[in-house]
Amino acid sequence: MKILIIEDDSIIVENIELTLHVGWPEAELIWTGLGEEGIELVESQSPDLVILDLGLPDINGFEVLKSIRLFSNIPVVVLTVREEETSVVRAFEYGADEYLNKPFRQMELVARLKSLAKRKSSTSLEGEKCGPFLFSFSEQIVKYGKITINLSRIEMLILHHLAINQGKTVTYASIARTIWPSDYPGYKNAIRVFIRQLREKIEKDPGNPQIILNKPRLGYLIPKDI
Incomplete structure (x- = not known):
């Protein structure tokens, strides 16, 4: 190392x-x-x-x-x-x-x-189909339908965490634990930054998201019907 x-x-x-x-x-x-x-x-x-x-x-x-x-x-x-x-x-x-x-x-x-x-x-998630996405962590890409999207490692972790909980609200705290060993002040704003970046990459209209939805004061949700 x-x-x-x-x-x-x-x-x-x-x-x-x-x-x-x-x-x-x-x-x-x-x-x-x-x-x-x-x-x-x-x-x-x-x-x-x-x-x-x-x-x-x-x-x-x-x-x-x-x-x-x-x-x-x-x-x-x-x-x-x-x-x-x-x-x-x-x-x-x-x-x-x-x-x-x-x-x-x-x-x-x-x-x-x-x-x-x-x-x-880690390669344990390599080629994993999760919800509507296919994750390749070694290449740091996600396939969504016919689209291939390049993501950062943290973006991959967040999207994967949301996808394995498709249909359920995932809290800010749950997302934070997926990314970092412990919470730190301001983690909600940091997560909002990553969600905005994800939407810019995977949503047709990032201003009107259909894939990653807000759950006010709670967190985010990928709906079951996408």
Whole structure:
């Protein structure tokens, strides 16, 4: 397991290295303090996971995330001092898989990284027909009728969770547990971001959804009759 750390604070990097040395000793670590070099390392070194700071000295961490998502679906954990909800939502809009604040809790970081790695390597759902969808997790595509749709890993997990519960209301909390090891403040808004992105990809009219329906204050529903 190869983990790329894109972080300019050497003390934070040392803390991450110590945490992983204890909690995940087999992990191989690569480090850079620059965003541009981090993007290049994702391409050249093919790491399995990325830990990304937002406050980098050369380019904004959001721009690093956007650039990575142009060519890779590698799991990215944002690790930052920014606690405001707008930053959390923006990170997920740009394709982050996790969002943790500094100072981080050591075992939580290890748990979230291992959870992402497990999802990345899992092939148990490969080719699974679920509701009206056919899921291919290794290719990160979903087939709906004659349409093939490219989705991010989190979009895949959410859609699959809704599909296996077709006809039932799936709560925000249930969706959150499917994506993350534990809840965090603002998770409902993050889920709304992913639902909006899903609708833009699978609905004929995202403004008038027929596949993923709102259940006000509760969650979402895929109706049985689609």
